[in-house]
Amino acid sequence: MEAFTTHTGIGVPLRRSNVDTDQIIPAVYLKRVTKTGFDDGLFNAWRTNDPEFVLNQPAYAKGSVLVAGPDFGTGSSREHAVWALRDYGFKAVLSTRFAEIFRGNAGKQGLVAGILSQDDLEQLWKILEENPGTEVTVDLENLQAHAGDSTFRFEVDDYTRWRLMEGLDDIGLTLRHEQDITDFEATRPSWMPKTLPVRTADSD
Amino acid sequence: MAGTLAEKVWADHVVRRGENGEPDLLYIDLQLLHEVTSPQAFDGLRQEGRAPRRIDQTIATEDHNTPTIDIDKPIADITSRTQINTLRRNAEEFGVRIHSLGDVDQGIVHVVGPQLGLTMPGITVVCGDSHTSTHGAFGALAFGIGTSEVEHVLATQTLPLNPFKTMAITVNGSLKPGVTAKDIILAVIAKIGTGGGAGYVLEYRGEAIRQLSMEGRMTICNMSIEAGARAGMIAPDETTFEYVQGRPHAPQGTDWDEAVAYWRTLRTDDDATFDTEVFIDADALEPFVTWGTNPGQGLPLSASVPAPEDFTDDSARNAAERALEYMDLVPGTPLKDIKVDTVFMGSCTNGRIEDLRAFASVLEGRRKHPDVRVLVVPGSARVRLQAEQEGLDRIFLDFGAEWRQAGCSMCLGMNPDQLAPGERAASTSNRNFEGRQGKGGRTHLVSPVVAAATAVRGTLSSPSDLGADSAPSDLQPVA
Numbered sequence: 001m002e003a004f005t006t007h008t009g010i011g012v013p014l015r016r017s018n019v020d021t022d023q024i025i026p027a028v029y030l031k032r033v034t035k036t037g038f039d040d041g042l043f044n045a046w047r048t049n050d051p052e053f054v055l056n057q058p059a060y061a062k063g064s065v066l067v068a069g070p071d072f073g074t075g076s077s078r079e080h081a082v083w084a085l086r087d088y089g090f091k092a093v094l095s096t097r098f099a100e101i102f103r104g105n106a107g108k109q110g111l112v113a114g115i116l117s118q119d120d121l122e123q124l125w126k127i128l129e130e131n132p133g134t135e136v137t138v139d140l141e142n143l144q145a146h147a148g149d150s151t152f153r154f155e156v157d158d159y160t161r162w163r164l165m166e167g168l169d170d171i172g173l174t175l176r177h178e179q180d181i182t183d184f185e186a187t188r189p190s191w192m193p194k195t196l197p198v199r200t201a202d203s204d
Numbered sequence: 205m206a207g208t209l210a211e212k213v214w215a216d217h218v219v220r221r222g223e224n225g226e227p228d229l230l231y232i233d234l235q236l237l238h239e240v241t242s243p244q245a246f247d248g249l250r251q252e253g254r255a256p257r258r259i260d261q262t263i264a265t266e267d268h269n270t271p272t273i274d275i276d277k278p279i280a281d282i283t284s285r286t287q288i289n290t291l292r293r294n295a296e297e298f299g300v301r302i303h304s305l306g307d308v309d310q311g312i313v314h315v316v317g318p319q320l321g322l323t324m325p326g327i328t329v330v331c332g333d334s335h336t337s338t339h340g341a342f343g344a345l346a347f348g349i350g351t352s353e354v355e356h357v358l359a360t361q362t363l364p365l366n367p368f369k370t371m372a373i374t375v376n377g378s379l380k381p382g383v384t385a386k387d388i389i390l391a392v393i394a395k396i397g398t399g400g401g402a403g404y405v406l407e408y409r410g411e412a413i414r415q416l417s418m419e420g421r422m423t424i425c426n427m428s429i430e431a432g433a434r435a436g437m438i439a440p441d442e443t444t445f446e447y448v449q450g451r452p453h454a455p456q457g458t459d460w461d462e463a464v465a466y467w468r469t470l471r472t473d474d475d476a477t478f479d480t481e482v483f484i485d486a487d488a489l490e491p492f493v494t495w496g497t498n499p500g501q502g503l504p505l506s507a508s509v510p511a512p513e514d515f516t517d518d519s520a521r522n523a524a525e526r527a528l529e530y531m532d533l534v535p536g537t538p539l540k541d542i543k544v545d546t547v548f549m550g551s552c553t554n555g556r557i558e559d560l561r562a563f564a565s566v567l568e569g570r571r572k573h574p575d576v577r578v579l580v581v582p583g584s585a586r587v588r589l590q591a592e593q594e595g596l597d598r599i600f601l602d603f604g605a606e607w608r609q610a611g612c613s614m615c616l617g618m619n620p621d622q623l624a625p626g627e628r629a630a631s632t633s634n635r636n637f638e639g640r641q642g643k644g645g646r647t648h649l650v651s652p653v654v655a656a657a658t659a660v661r662g663t664l665s666s667p668s669d670l671g672a673d674s675a676p677s678d679l680q681p682v683a
């Protein structure tokens with residue numbers, strides 16, 4: 001994962017709440033077995049059906065900082081939602097509230113999911129709508145977003161922030177504690193579920 | 205120290221306590237895999253030269269984009285076929301148990317796990333699918349994860365996780381006939397909102413929950429994610445033990461006795477406290493349906509389509525406005541006047557045998573409304589077999605419904621089972637998002653008995669709307 005410190009790019013105001021993962025990327029786009037190439041599915045229904053949709057407006061089309069309403073990323077666990085945002089070019093999403101699985105997935109892929117206050121969200125929307133194409137600087141180290149003359153504070157939990165800034169691979173971090181895992185496994189009761197050997201209702 | 209059910213299961217799985225703001229490292233007892241969210245995880249293992257740590261705690265099945273007809277023929281859609289074949293190849297390469305299309309244990313991951321007796325009280329379960337919360341019905345801590353986490357669990361059998369807050373949802377009283385587990389959970393989500401559970405593990409408690417079968421409990425826990433919660437749980441009791449006992453992978457002999465002794469400790473202590481408490485009165489509940497485009501936008505079936513002005517909160521008002529436009533609904537229209545084109549009976553929410561029985565009990569002796577297409581999709585191949593042994597398939601077919609093979613099907617429309625643009629469905633599934641069941645499709649979430657009555661009348665209906673011959677008094681509170 002690439003380390004993230006600051007990013008500056010066009011801010012995209014997405015004035016909708018409950019942007020669920022089926023809106024971010026519909027299920028029919030989830031059939032690929034690769035980890036890239038999902039940008040065509042991003043907001044597909046809105047991009048194809050609604051000429052007014054924010055990303056269909058030239059000033060915002062090359063945006064990389066998405067500013068969305070509350071409950072962004074609700075619904076399915078599909079990490080494809082994060083891949084689609086990333087493949088389109090987004091580096092950060094700012095919202096007042098994220099679905100937890102989405103936020104977790106974002107953290108694994110170097111996409112910053114920062115939480116703003118409701119007042120700041122409204123102000124930032126206003127700035128981006130009044131001056132389409134305004135750049136937003138997302139400063140992860142100081143947890144600040146700058147747009148125009150304004151500065152907004154956002155939240156990312158300390159652990160995720162550290163991992164994003166260092167670009168660390170989670171699995172590698174966990175495997176530093178492999179002995180702890182082995183020790184834990186030795187204490188598990190014998191009746192815990194085992195998928196192997198295969199048993200089915202017909203095997204008795 | 206006094207603890208809640210969720211805290212106890214958590215504590216029993218901590219491999220390593222996090223220090224200095226680090227998350228805890230939690231042990232995962234069981235991982236379920238399917239074709240959509242696993243290919244990139246296996247690729248990741250290959251790239252790093254890693255092997256799955258515990259293939260004996262891992263099981264795969266094919267469900268999300270499998271067809272529900274002609275399953276003996278090659279899958280027509282090339283990308284779907286590639287994804288299924290990729291899962292099969294990965295399972296073979298890494299030695300993971302797989303139940304493929306055509307296998308008697310194939311089906312929706314969340315139906316298969318409990319059916320095989322792999323889902324047990326007090327374990328941790330993950331799957332790259334948000335409806336993994338289903339397994340919480342057994343008192344397991346079960347939650348959906350992304351593909352990076354699927355890879356993490358394959359490689360380490362653990363996950364770094366921050367502790368959750370706890371919320372008690374107490375459902376007092378008893379359900380009226382014709383009111384079901386689905387109505388409870390739709391009412392809960394309407395009450396707390398799609399973000400109301402964010403940061404929480406929900407624990408469902410109270411008399412009405414105790415009275416539910418395991419399958420009804422699964423319906424409730426399944427939709428915890430729709431309230432934004434990571435997981436939902438119900439403390440195990442005799443109903444749970446009875447359901448698990450004798451299943452293929454259930455503990456046996458002295459193992460069983462030991463397991464049950466432990467499982468009996470898995471309840472929230474009387475002096476434990478929850479971070480938040482919510483109360484629901486089961487006696488007051490009616491059949492519930494959604495009118496909008498998120499699962500929190502629901503009302504009792506006897507109500508009318510709301511107007512945006514009914515909502516005081518800006519964001520809720522805007523969401524309602526957008527939803528009404530997408531759903532093509534006029535405020536003030538009685539919900540029972542809404543005509544549907546399709547009834548979908550199935551999914552991990554309501555695709556188990558009791559759901560099919562409840563659905564059949566309303567259909568029996570009746571004819572489908574001529575304008576309605578009715579799709580009945582069992583949650584697993586075994587559910588299908590059992591339904592056929594009980595003769596439910598005859599009831600569905602005589603009614604005029606299509607009786608399909610097992611899978612996720614129209615719940616998310618990844619396979620050919622989709623709504624056409626503008627088509628409207630009454631669906632026993634879990635999400636009414638825009639385009640969820642097919643681009644431009646419109647979804648009303650309902651219980652199996654409401655789905656059945658709707659299939660008869662052609663408009664959103666409950667069994668009590670079916671007239672004198674409906675014998676509503678025979679309808680027991682179903683799962």
